[in-house]
Amino acid sequence: MTDRRSPKFKPTKAFKEFKDDCQQLLTERGQANSVAIAQAALKRYAKLSPQAKAGFFDYLATHMDPDPGDVLRLAEQYAVNRSPETLLNLTRAAEPPRQELLRRLNRTQGGAGQLVTMRADLLAHMKNDRRLSAVDADFEHLFNSWFNPGFLQMQKIDWGSSAQLLEQIIAHEAVHEIDGWSDLRRRLEPDRRCFAFFHPTLPNEPLIFVEIALLVEIPDAIAPLISRQTKIAEPNRARVAAFYSISNCQPGLRGVSLGNFLIKRVAQALKAEFPKLNSFCTLSPIPGFASWLSAAQKLASKQEARPVFSSTSTKTAALEALNELLQRENLDEPALQSLCAFYLLHSAENPGHELLVADPVARFHLNNGARLDRINPNADMSRKGLKQSHGFMVNYVYDLDLVEENHEKFVRGEVTASRTVRSMI
Amino acid sequence: MTDRRSPKFKPTKAFKEFKDDCQQLLTERGQANSVAIAQAALKRYAKLSPQAKAGFFDYLATHMDPDPGDVLRLAEQYAVNRSPETLLNLTRAAEPPRQELLRRLNRTQGGAGQLVTMRADLLAHMKNDRRLSAVDADFEHLFNSWFNPGFLQMQKIDWGSSAQLLEQIIAHEAVHEIDGWSDLRRRLEPDRRCFAFFHPTLPNEPLIFVEIALLVEIPDAIAPLISRQTKIAEPNRARVAAFYSISNCQPGLRGVSLGNFLIKRVAQALKAEFPKLNSFCTLSPIPGFASWLSAAQKLASKQEARPVFSSTSTKTAALEALNELLQRENLDEPALQSLCAFYLLHSAENPGHELLVADPVARFHLNNGARLDRINPNADMSRKGLKQSHGFMVNYVYDLDLVEENHEKFVRGEVTASRTVRSMI
Amino acid sequence: MTDRRSPKFKPTKAFKEFKDDCQQLLTERGQANSVAIAQAALKRYAKLSPQAKAGFFDYLATHMDPDPGDVLRLAEQYAVNRSPETLLNLTRAAEPPRQELLRRLNRTQGGAGQLVTMRADLLAHMKNDRRLSAVDADFEHLFNSWFNPGFLQMQKIDWGSSAQLLEQIIAHEAVHEIDGWSDLRRRLEPDRRCFAFFHPTLPNEPLIFVEIALLVEIPDAIAPLISRQTKIAEPNRARVAAFYSISNCQPGLRGVSLGNFLIKRVAQALKAEFPKLNSFCTLSPIPGFASWLSAAQKLASKQEARPVFSSTSTKTAALEALNELLQRENLDEPALQSLCAFYLLHSAENPGHELLVADPVARFHLNNGARLDRINPNADMSRKGLKQSHGFMVNYVYDLDLVEENHEKFVRGEVTASRTVRSMI
């Protein structure tokens, strides 16, 4: 196999030293001192130039793959003689050696955090080089093992948390921006909650956090939940826990399942604190709705006879009505709501269709086993809300007894939704 | 492949429920609720009978291997077309599915601890069933990743530690028995230290601990180090940190490298606290010496012309002298010391020879990169010490600048030893 | 006033330096640096010989009294012209200057603990010198302010507490000796509880602790409560919290009310943890019974006509019967029980009578507002129990709604007791 490394990068001294550390880590000699070598290597990595980092990822992709000949030979042996030994030999040979490298780099204290940063670098480079996807898969595989929910610690975040931590909450809130400390404070009052997952080796770095409003009813608009002016309510009167924002803090943990586990652990904790809670729902954005609709309208204007929407699970009359809506100049609220319901209900269906690039938020909650419960017009009247979803927001409901079943249906292509939502089409 | 499960075990209801949980964990449906399922499954496991546990391990061995046909096919594809996709497919297929099962069981809080217990059960069953060794290899592989030193927390253990923790120290001390709380207390005074590794998910369970005496000189006998009567010394006067005991607490973590990492992290911590320390050594038992010697003597009495000992790295004259010693009725101290030196120096050499079942303690420290420094007669005059090693003990010295090099030599079959020890042969 | 210091003590250098520190602390010059001076002074004090300490206490008694002339003059001014100024002048002059000295010694960190030790020394010397009682009153006055229950922290003590702390529990248990760590452990199982008061400046020094058994019924014997063999019960089934031991750890805190506050705070904490608890009682020794009875018998043997017992609150017939009992050679259990009831019921009455040196434990609980509920024969069959109270023990019941009223009655000379106990006479 030829070296596919980009011809532009001339290995620098720093790059070579780092690569030497990595190679030594994998030798016998390095074993006795691997913690110290890993520590030195990660220090060096942090100082590399972007080019040198790219060079390193390239090296991982081109020199740390399993050897095809070895694997094939051992696979044949295993097929002929199925024994613990032949299996072990095969398993070891089929695992890319870079996995062992990552495990050894992880031996130093704080190594996990530095590897998360390394992967964020990798993801940035991967945009331009799809050969790196196998390297990335190894990172993701190991991170799913190291950042599994059994190792993560859920912590309540409130006004008694450190400024250093709260600062990160402000910085990473990705759904409804936090405008400074007083804005944050309202979100941490007794009728609001915030929980985050932490890894034991990164005690001051939240991995993901969720914000909750304790309410009397399922909410139909975001403004009252996040406004500083909203009066603080007595949390013991709440019957509904509404998850109104969930944000990842670590780009390097992409693909590691955190949100699903956090939501469920938080629901349990809240239920234990407030036994009278009877509903766990979200108030969620529909980030893909407006662009989907506009694409559908464009398509409708181009097509002549053929209808834009098709679906095996929707009645013909309803489908016709929907297709007809795409011809109108101005869509009123009921029309938009119907289209939105269609958009969300078909999230799971027919992913090959050009219009069915499903809503990521819908996919997330439906895949977690939630039910699509209500579509709320005029729910997010912020500039961003109007732009991305014409002001609509959705409630997904988590019924912990049904999440397994709902998830299974979703994987099969069926969205669990309330009768009201179904009837909107 | 036929079911090789022992015919005696009739699957009970509890067994089936547990197996169902495990199967569900691996299905899509189980994904959305995997933490809850894992928790339930581990609860069920804990209540299984030994027979049912054996049945489960058998199931892991027989039904959760990779499929030989699939692997072979994908190995061929990868050999023909080396791409990220073919590699990913191969890697996934070659990993035994039970690894994913263990990772999912680990998703629940405290899962890691329960899996360690599960493996201790497995090890007990493995004695009679070597087919389980591939299953065990999967446990060991994952545990090396989860209990890697980057995740472990080192804690000082002293008289301010909880009784619950100290009780475990008393229970698990495997080298020099602790005879009750007053005995323990002496080992925690300011001139003695004790450090343990903890996993963040098992905060009250030490995984391994080491006991250290802070001394003025390298010690030549164990009694003064552990006697309750020994006067407490001023730790700031110490120049030597002597590791006199290291004990594993978790049988389920066999094969997971902990001791090497602990010794080196402790050495760093002590050096930081007492910059005047200039030597890190052990005072170690030689558990295999007496039985090795007695086997050699037996062999010598049977053989006629052929000498018992042979070695390429020892001078002929010395070898002859050693062989001659085996003929004597009573061995005096210098004779025993010579034989002991030969025993230890050849730990690394020629492992196939029937007499070279090397000393496990020697292998441990030499493999860590320590130097065999001194052999001390009359060093452990306890019943156990006399029986296992005629009262001899050894000092291994850890020179952190040389551990890499020494380890490499040891792996090549060469023991690093002081001139004094070498000259004893 | 002449110097009453004992002529035997020749002030040593160390004594003079310490006295100088004390004097400087009270001067203006010392003010700016009082923390440092106090620290130095307390260090010096700790090293003084017993004679020098006695000399210091003597100095406190003889040179640090208020000036009688000043006080008289200011009392006259205050009587004539009652104003804030005349009052302040009087109050300051009437307070012994040694109080200010103690307050300034207390300024250094850890000063409070050292002053408690100092008072323990004082109490030892006071036995021979009643002039020191005014000095002691000043210590007690300040300690009641500094060790008031609002400042004390109640902590649960269990097997998760540090060995250092548990060791002190073993050492200070004054009622039912703890025979080593296994004995202690049984007393910390889930159906037993132990709570202690700590002062924030003495975080590792329990001031007082109480041991409780969680039971189904009010206990009538001590052995099952403290035996290592007693099966561990499910605490949630308990209906009774029985305080079976309360021990002070700091002799220097004599006269500072701790036990009363601890019992009530513990009762509240247990009620919160176990809402089904409906009775808070003790199982208490009667340390003074046997010696009281023997004194009464001796008196009876000397007296001819005049009866030993007299009481206005006991019916004549009952009194005659009791007096008659004193003539018998052998007292059976009912007879002893009657006498014991009489002994306890008259604890509060007629304190001047030679036989009514009341039982200290009875006085403690009755003064706290508890009710004398039951007298149990064969309740403490240990050597100590038989010797001090012929094996009898008592249950005092704390009904938190009635403690105020009961205490008030007790102060007036009336013991609150159950009908059963009353009927025993």
Added chain:
Amino acid sequence: MTDRRSPKFKPTKAFKEFKDDCQQLLTERGQANSVAIAQAALKRYAKLSPQAKAGFFDYLATHMDPDPGDVLRLAEQYAVNRSPETLLNLTRAAEPPRQELLRRLNRTQGGAGQLVTMRADLLAHMKNDRRLSAVDADFEHLFNSWFNPGFLQMQKIDWGSSAQLLEQIIAHEAVHEIDGWSDLRRRLEPDRRCFAFFHPTLPNEPLIFVEIALLVEIPDAIAPLISRQTKIAEPNRARVAAFYSISNCQPGLRGVSLGNFLIKRVAQALKAEFPKLNSFCTLSPIPGFASWLSAAQKLASKQEARPVFSSTSTKTAALEALNELLQRENLDEPALQSLCAFYLLHSAENPGHELLVADPVARFHLNNGARLDRINPNADMSRKGLKQSHGFMVNYVYDLDLVEENHEKFVRGEVTASRTVRSMI
């Protein structure tokens, strides 16, 4: 003595209930349950109207004084027969009974904090009623004992502190206002420090805090110390710790010495962390300078022959020059500096003189034993700084070996100052 209570206040029900609680606390009956009664009483107090609170303070002043007749009688007895008993009787009688009331209110957890709030209320009422000064003296006396530095815990405050705590730092900073969280953050970077005193019963309430800049040289202007733009320096290079702000958080602790103790404990802690620090100084405002100068100028314009300034410790020529300056229309910087030096140097002298209302900040530091080291022109060019001191600020230097001596001199009327400052006059 007649009841001097203000005729306007009609005792309300709430007031009477509270007063009853207080009276009960002091009775025998209340003793057994004093913690519960105190808790109830303090709850009631918190809800009283300002009028009712005033009524209560009046009650404390008029009904809880010592009885003049009793005190006089016991003072006579003590004068005639000086014994522990006569002394104890006298001391008890001379102490105002309200002190015991406060001590008993303090028995409940958190009582101290509520009493501090009560005293803040009292101080507000005292402005109009000087009879309350004796009541206030009792509060102050007890608070000095309860909030003595031996009980206080010093904590470092930094960006890892809770938002709740940092919010209070922002709110209570009294010297150089903190303009929001980013402003605060700069003051908590590694080259700045903040320390506060806490009472163990008020863990989240700072009592007083001090802000420090770690610098290479003694600072001569405030702006660089508090500007967000100032580059963060390496603290290990610092040679000077400059205390640039000290703020009390609890008005109810007026008269309780905290600042002096805090500065010295902080100096010790910094010296331990940075052994190379060789100077502990302040950069302090001169809040009284401008108004003093203006008063002096006004006086000068009225007086004809007689000079405004007189001093025995200043040379005649210098005094004449100073008096002459008061006649000028516009004062240049050197002139202002001379006058400022005179103002500060005479802080201790001749307190009766109408112009010698000394600067409170100067009195604080000089009384703590600091030395007046340097007067800096153009040091605080903020509106406030120009208005109160024409932009001047002062460095006071704390030399821990000299504070005692300097304090003593200051009490005698002599200010310790550097030669440079002396020469300015």
